[in-house]
Amino acid sequence: MEMNDNPSGERKKQCSDESKCFELLESILDGELQDSGKEVLKEKLAKCQPCFEHYHLEQAIRDVLKTKCTKHAVPTELADRIREKIQDII
Amino acid sequence: MSEVQRRKYSQEEKNAIFDGEFMPHIDSMYNFGYRLTFDEDDAKDLVQDTYLKAYRFINSFEQGTNAKAWLFRILKNSFINEYRKKSKQPAKVDYQEVETYYNSDDVHYQTTSDLRAESVKDMLGDEISNALNSLAVDFRTVIILCDLEGFTYEEMAKILDIPIGTVRSRLHRARNLLKEKLQGYAHNMGYNTDEED
Numbered sequence: 513m514e515m516n517d518n519p520s521g522e523r524k525k526q527c528s529d530e531s532k533c534f535e536l537l538e539s540i541l542d543g544e545l546q547d548s549g550k551e552v553l554k555e556k557l558a559k560c561q562p563c564f565e566h567y568h569l570e571q572a573i574r575d576v577l578k579t580k581c582t583k584h585a586v587p588t589e590l591a592d593r594i595r596e597k598i599q600d601i602i
Numbered sequence: 603m604s605e606v607q608r609r610k611y612s613q614e615e616k617n618a619i620f621d622g623e624f625m626p627h628i629d630s631m632y633n634f635g636y637r638l639t640f641d642e643d644d645a646k647d648l649v650q651d652t653y654l655k656a657y658r659f660i661n662s663f664e665q666g667t668n669a670k671a672w673l674f675r676i677l678k679n680s681f682i683n684e685y686r687k688k689s690k691q692p693a694k695v696d697y698q699e700v701e702t703y704y705n706s707d708d709v710h711y712q713t714t715s716d717l718r719a720e721s722v723k724d725m726l727g728d729e730i731s732n733a734l735n736s737l738a739v740d741f742r743t744v745i746i747l748c749d750l751e752g753f754t755y756e757e758m759a760k761i762l763d764i765p766i767g768t769v770r771s772r773l774h775r776a777r778n779l780l781k782e783k784l785q786g787y788a789h790n791m792g793y794n795t796d797e798e799d
């Protein structure tokens with residue numbers, strides 16, 4: 513994180529501690545680090561290319577899982593069947 | 603399931619909890635069951651068993667706590683204890699994958715693929731679903747709980763009866779396996795996966 517690493521505002525090509533950084537980025541994406549993570553995140557994404565790419569790939573994967581996975585409609589009779597069974601055990 | 607009974611609910615209260623806190627999750631429960639078994643009838647049975655158990659043990663549910671996590675835990679246990687046992691399918695699918703990965707909680711986070719965010723975004727729902735479904739059940743489960751259902755690490759630890767550290771490392775491995783599958787699709791589709799080439 514030395515100033516000299518980033519003289520022209522470009523991201524450095526090598527991450528100094530990929531394992532630690534990526535673990536942190538993944539925790540942030542999973543919502544496990546709230547406000548404390550935001551500053552670190554901003555800095556990493558601005559300064560480090562591997563972190564930047566990893567973050568966006570991980571984010572894309574979470575997004576497509578959330579929005580594109582096939583959802584199955586609950587069979588309409590299931591809720592009724594459950595309620596009937598419960599009437600039997602009351 | 604905890605057998606600690608805090609108090610006894612009246613019949614009216616039971617029905618209110620069941621309708622107000624349990625039944626709204628039937629959609630997620632059914633999809634969880636389906637993604638575990640890949641079979642409509644098995645999923646229905648799992649969900650029905652879960653709701654009957656939930657009703658039977660309703661006194662051990664503390665009103666106002668996370669009903670969805672409580673129900674998911676029951677379904678997961680039913681799946682392991684009953685469904686997996688009676689299932690004719692041998693549970694050896696992807697077993698090697700699981701074995702090689704299970705030996706430690708220690709994970710070294712690193713770049714494991716040249717998959718690019720842009721090609722992931724272009725993938726079809728079927729490709730994403732197939733990749734997820736091809737993972738061994740324990741890996742599939744953590745992704746379902748975290749990414750599809752939005753549970754926290756702490757909730758997942760309770761649902762799965764494993765430490766939070768194991769949740770984190772299993773999730774990381776699961777996503778890496780998923781990336782490998784997606785990368786395979788990306789290559790087949792001729793997506794550009796490596797800008798250096």
Ligand SMILES: [Zn+2]
Pocket residue numbers: 526527528529530533556560561562563
């Ligand atoms: Zn970095």
